[in-house]
Amino acid sequence: MKVARSVGVREVAVQDDPEPSAGPGEVVCRVLACGVCGSDISDAWVAPKVPVVLGHELTGEVVEVGAGVVGLAVGDRVVVHHHAPCGECRRCRRGHETLCESFRTTNIAPGGFAERVRVPAELVGELLLLEDLDEERGTFVEPLACVLRAMDRAGLRAGDSLLVLGAGTSGLLAIAAAHARGVEAVWVREPRADRMEHALAAGAERHGNELVDVAFVASGAAEAVTDGFASVAPGGVLLLYATPSPGKPLSLDAVSQYRREVDVIASYSAGARDMIDAYELLASGAVDPMPWVTHRVGLEETGRALEMVRTGEAIKVLVLP
Template identity: 80%
Template sequence: MRVARSIGTRDVVVVDAPDPVAGPGEVVCRVLACGVCGSDISDAWVEPKLPVVLGHELTGEVVAVGAGVVGLDEGDRVVIHHHAPCGECRRCRRGHETLCESFRTMNIDPGGFAEHVRIPAELVGELLLLDGLDAERGTFVEPLGCVLRAFERCGLRAGDSLLVVGAGTSGLLAVAAAHARGVEAVWVREPRTDRLERALALGAERHGNELVDVVFLATGAPAALADGFAAVAPGGVLCLYAPPGPGRALDLDGLSLYRREVDVVASYSAGPRDMLAAFELLASGAVDPLPFVTHRLPLHDTGRALELVRSGEAVKALVLP
């Protein structure tokens, strides 16, 4: 099979690799579509893994089923999750499934920017049958699941007010999901006119100086952190959804944080329940992310897909092997 392997943070080669084989409890899927995530263009995230086949927002068609697998057949079309928690460790028991050591180490083989992937036995139970949801919308289950987990971490609920800072894919998903969950008022801050207009078209309002219950930082820019922190109402929450750069300190006024009782939370990835919740929102049509897709490229153009997202030209790019 062919894979798009990153051998540098900006150097991708498409090469032949052995066809994966389904061992006991495993399945092999033909990749239908795979989205480019912000982590795929993060030097700090990618560099320690090199060389690597990236891609984790994917859907596939089952082409081989290993011994002992039940409930799946060749031809089934599925959403593929790349991590699975153990469910038993202290972190899992405290609700931090995405910090579980098993979660961090378990992954698909070799990655979504490939013609085929092997799903380890531990991940087979995480597969979600598309059941009418198309393959491209299915690639948004994982990123939407990440957003929903962040909402849970923030305690965001119907009737609250939300400010989304940054209107890339994650910010747009946050706007759409907040409306779907009955959030009373959704504001947005975004310097790029085209992206701002997308958020406004989803029903967000341009932010002025309103104080809000929750600020969702979908960018790690220092200016965004300052703006977001200033907009948190007393008793509110500042959510670090996009990480700041490596080694960068959070420049927050400690006295202001104390006096306003602002909670600062971070949210990483999505657990099984988040994936299911995201799937249900997408399957119901309550959130439709397909308008966010600005570029679709074949596997041999994976490097270009990454560059389109890195430059900001693409809102969402999909690789279609």
């Protein structure tokens, strides 16, 4: 089968890999679509992994079912999740399942930028049947799940106010999800006119000097963190969501944080419950991400897809093997 393998931080080669097969408890899926995530273009994130087949926002069609698998059949269309926690360790018990060692080590093989993937037994139970979504909308389940978990960690509730800094895919999902969850006021900061248009169309307002309950930093720019911190009302939350630049410390006024009692929260990835919640929001139509899909490419153009997201030419790119 063909795979698009990152052989360098910014170098992708289409190569031949052996066809995967399903062992006991496993399934093999033909990849229908896979979205490009911001982490896929992060040099610091990718460098330790190369050579690697990236891609984790995927939908697939089951083409092989291993012994002992129940509830799935060849031909089923599914959303594939790429991590699963153990559910028993101290981190899982404290609600930090995405920090579980099992969560960090389980994964699909080889990755979503491929014609087929093997889903190991630990992840088969995480598969969600695509009964109410098409395969392209299904690629947004995982990124939306990450956004929902972040909002939950920040304690964002109906009636609160939210500032989203950065209107890439994650920021746009945050705007739409906030409205779906009854957030009273949603503001946005975004320097690019085209992305601002998408944010306004999603229901956000341009931010002035309003103080907010939660500032959702969906940009890796250092100034976004600074601006977000300055916009948090007393007792509010600064939510660090985007992948930060490595080795750069946060620059926050400690006295201001102390006096205002600003909580600084980070959020990484999503758990099984978040995936279900995201699926339901997408299936209901409360969140419609399709206007943000600016490009669709074949597997052989995966390198170009990554570069378009890296340069900002694209908002969301889907790879369709």
